[in-house]
Amino acid sequence: MSGERGAVSGERGAVSGERGAAPGDPSPERRGAVLDADLRVSRGTFTARARLCLAGGDVLALLGPNGAGKSTLLAALAGLLLPDDGHIRLDGADLTRVTAAPDDARGRGPHVLTQVPPSGRGVGLLSQDPMLFPHLSALANVAFGPRAQGVTARTATAQAALWLERVGLDGLGDRRPAELSGGQQQRVAIARALAAAPRLLLLDEPFASLDVDTAPAVRRMLRDQLRASGTTAVVVTHDVLDAVVLADQTAVLVDGEIVDEGPTARVLVAPRSPFTASIAGVNLVLGTADDGALVTADGLRFAGAHPQGAGRAEKPDGARVSLPDGAPVAAVFRPAAVIVGLHRPEGASPRNVWPATITSLEHGPNGIRVQTTEPAVAADLTAGAVAELGLAEGTPVWLSVKATEVALHAR
Numbered sequence: 001m002s003g004e005r006g007a008v009s010g011e012r013g014a015v016s017g018e019r020g021a022a023p024g025d026p027s028p029e030r031r032g033a034v035l036d037a038d039l040r041v042s043r044g045t046f047t048a049r050a051r052l053c054l055a056g057g058d059v060l061a062l063l064g065p066n067g068a069g070k071s072t073l074l075a076a077l078a079g080l081l082l083p084d085d086g087h088i089r090l091d092g093a094d095l096t097r098v099t100a101a102p103d104d105a106r107g108r109g110p111h112v113l114t115q116v117p118p119s120g121r122g123v124g125l126l127s128q129d130p131m132l133f134p135h136l137s138a139l140a141n142v143a144f145g146p147r148a149q150g151v152t153a154r155t156a157t158a159q160a161a162l163w164l165e166r167v168g169l170d171g172l173g174d175r176r177p178a179e180l181s182g183g184q185q186q187r188v189a190i191a192r193a194l195a196a197a198p199r200l201l202l203l204d205e206p207f208a209s210l211d212v213d214t215a216p217a218v219r220r221m222l223r224d225q226l227r228a229s230g231t232t233a234v235v236v237t238h239d240v241l242d243a244v245v246l247a248d249q250t251a252v253l254v255d256g257e258i259v260d261e262g263p264t265a266r267v268l269v270a271p272r273s274p275f276t277a278s279i280a281g282v283n284l285v286l287g288t289a290d291d292g293a294l295v296t297a298d299g300l301r302f303a304g305a306h307p308q309g310a311g312r313a314e315k316p317d318g319a320r321v322s323l324p325d326g327a328p329v330a331a332v333f334r335p336a337a338v339i340v341g342l343h344r345p346e347g348a349s350p351r352n353v354w355p356a357t358i359t360s361l362e363h364g365p366n367g368i369r370v371q372t373t374e375p376a377v378a379a380d381l382t383a384g385a386v387a388e389l390g391l392a393e394g395t396p397v398w399l400s401v402k403a404t405e406v407a408l409h410a411r
């Protein structure tokens with residue numbers, strides 16, 4: 001999110017209307033609030049729409065490509081941006097309630113019924129830049145939130161010391177931010193955000209500025225502290241690892257619309273959109289059901305492992321359901337399961353063999369990732385195999401994948 005990085009409820013380090021929190025205290029009033037938001041937010045010609053419902057203590061990952069509208073939604077939740085229409089409620093109390101203006105020639109703006117200012121929402125914001133007060137010690141930075149809420153200096157300092165211990169910075173409380181590493185500064189920022197006991201914590205790419213050696217430990221620590229404190233949180237990220245480690249729920253935003261949402265494991269195991277499949281590292285082919293298999297718009301047929309008898313497939317939650325002919329279906333399979341050849345393979349199931357054209361060769365997780373079309377399918381090959389086959393952009397190939405490697409999911 002631009003502009004207000006590191007601020008908590010619009011004022012650095014402060015969340016008003018809340019008492020400071022001792023670490024790991026999941027008392028009822030400490031637990032994060034139930035979030036119910038249904039929004040339409042515009043920025044220039046761009047519009048994002050989302051319905052977000054979280055139980056107290058849930059962590060939601062908001063994943064999406066650049067420009068998808070993640071920061072726009074976060075800014076609306078923080079009260080920094082007024083939606084065109086919709087509401088944001090925490091524990092049943094309105095933070096934002098706006099009704100769209102009727103379409104008329106006078107260009108009236110939306111009708112704002114409620115818009116609690118950022119500092120009064122009990123919503124914390126943590127970004128990739130720790131934005132600590134440079135002139136204050138780590139301890140004083142963490143104590144700032146509770147102090148701003150009226151907690152006595154002695155109690156706030158004791159709470160801050162406990163938080164620093166919890167985030168692995170015991171003994172470093174006297175240091176100023178400039179005397180700490182980037183990872184240590186982000187740990188202080190996390191302690192500061194949680195010490196302020198936000199009812200909802202918004203995290204905007206919280207590990208993006210950390211190096212690859214530092215990020216995993218800070219990510220683990222944040223997960224532990226979110227769970228221990230029962231904080232309700234929304235994490236905006238490009239990194240699927242953040243969703244896997246931190247989030248119970250994942251929503252995928254593309255072009256301002258949520259294209260995939262649900263429990264993180266369901267979203268990543270049975271993606272419903274090409275973007276979700278790409279971040280989950282699997283292929284996704286969309287089509288409709290035909291006699292228990294998937295048929296694409298171009299007439300390609302994919303048999304899957306899950307159907308037990310015609311017309312049956314596995315639902316994302318694992319339940320077996322029937323797939324009536326014509327129902328929307330997704331076929332999911334790993335790039336490593338795709339076999340690439342120059343000729344139509346003999347003996348393979350004819351239903352999972354199709355001609356394709358190579359569109360690009362890239363470095364892959366275990367060699368070279370070969371991208372093909374149509375449909376868009378990735379195959380992982382060793383460099384030796386690519387060289388032996390003489391593959392290059394534009395090479396016509398035959399692809400095949402065993403039915404046992406293909407999972408069919410109702411969409």
Ligand SMILES: Nc1ncnc2c1ncn2[C@@H]1O[C@H](COP(=O)(O)OP(=O)(O)OP(=O)(O)O)[C@@H](O)[C@H]1O
Pocket residue numbers: 001043044045046064065066067068069070071072073
């Ligand atoms: N102040 C602004 N005025 C006009 N358009 C804006 C403004 N800020 C963002 N946008 C546009 O809104 C769209 C969504 O931007 P947003 O920053 O919410 O996306 P994002 O998903 O957070 O992207 P990123 O991951 O790159 O930060 C983009 O098309 C962007 O150009």
